Amino acid sequence: GESVGLHLPTLSVQEGDNSIINCAYSNSASDYFIWYKQESGKGPQFIIDIRSNMDKRQGQRVTVLLNKTVKHLSLQIAATQPGDSAVYFCAETPSGNTPLVFGKGTRLSVIA
Amino acid sequence: GAGVSQSPRYKVTKRGQDVALRCDPISGHVSLYWYRQALGQGPEFLTYFNYEAQQDKSGLPNDRFSAERPEGSISTLTIQRTEQRDSAMYRCASSLGTDLGYTFGSGTRLTVV
Numbered sequence: 164g165e166s167v168g169l170h171l172p173t174l175s176v177q178e179g180d181n182s183i184i185n186c187a188y189s190n191s192a193s194d195y196f197i198w199y200k201q202e203s204g205k206g207p208q209f210i211i212d213i214r215s216n217m218d219k220r221q222g223q224r225v226t227v228l229l230n231k232t233v234k235h236l237s238l239q240i241a242a243t244q245p246g247d248s249a250v251y252f253c254a255e256t257p258s259g260n261t262p263l264v265f266g267k268g269t270r271l272s273v274i275a
Numbered sequence: 276g277a278g279v280s281q282s283p284r285y286k287v288t289k290r291g292q293d294v295a296l297r298c299d300p301i302s303g304h305v306s307l308y309w310y311r312q313a314l315g316q317g318p319e320f321l322t323y324f325n326y327e328a329q330q331d332k333s334g335l336p337n338d339r340f341s342a343e344r345p346e347g348s349i350s351t352l353t354i355q356r357t358e359q360r361d362s363a364m365y366r367c368a369s370s371l372g373t374d375l376g377y378t379f380g381s382g383t384r385l386t387v388v
Contacts, residue, residue, distance in 0.1 A: 199379075207379045254317075260373050262320045262323050263320070
């Protein structure tokens with residue numbers, strides 16, 4: 164399949180450890196945030212979202228943290244597995260009819 | 276359908292030719308988006324529709340690019356007089372509404388030679 168993210172920042176994590184992927188966003192008006200996972204040869208896959216009236220949201224093995232003061236978003240993955248290896252993108256939008264704007268992405272590499 | 280379907284999966288065309296890329300969104304999804312993704316980059320917005328109405332085309336690079344969604348379902352992105360710089364992965368996504376997560380298709384890899 165095609166290779167995604169040839170020159171992206173890379174985070175290498177041992178299997179079983181927790182991963183933290185960070186994202187800085189620029190638009191202070193952004194109201195809705197999403198993390199996407201993209202495996203090689205596939206389209207971005209929705210992981211978890213959060214709105215600006217929250218600072219934390221948990222899913223299955225994933226947690227998203229939002230710090231609006233410093234315009235920072237993070238994705239925490241618990242007990243990282245080889246299947247978590249992918250490129251992760253944050254995306255943001257103000258509420259309303261404004262499409263998502265994607266960040267640059269981080270490659271997560273899980274070492275078995 | 277169960278997911279967002281894009282066709283063709285790969286398209287190789289000669290410079291100067293027109294190409295049409297097709298997107299079949301998830302049934303019932305109101306919003307449909309076109310993005311372009313270069314290697315090593317996040318998806319870059321091109322245009323989007325709510326039902327059949329094109330809401331925003333600010334991301335289209337120039338007037339060689341156009342898109343339509345005449346019946347509020349399938350959409351076509353057309354690139355006229357293709358140039359090598361148009362080579363990229365073109366991704367379509369759909370959602371129930373503009374303020375909800377998008378589901379992406381597998382994309383069309385366009386190569387202009």
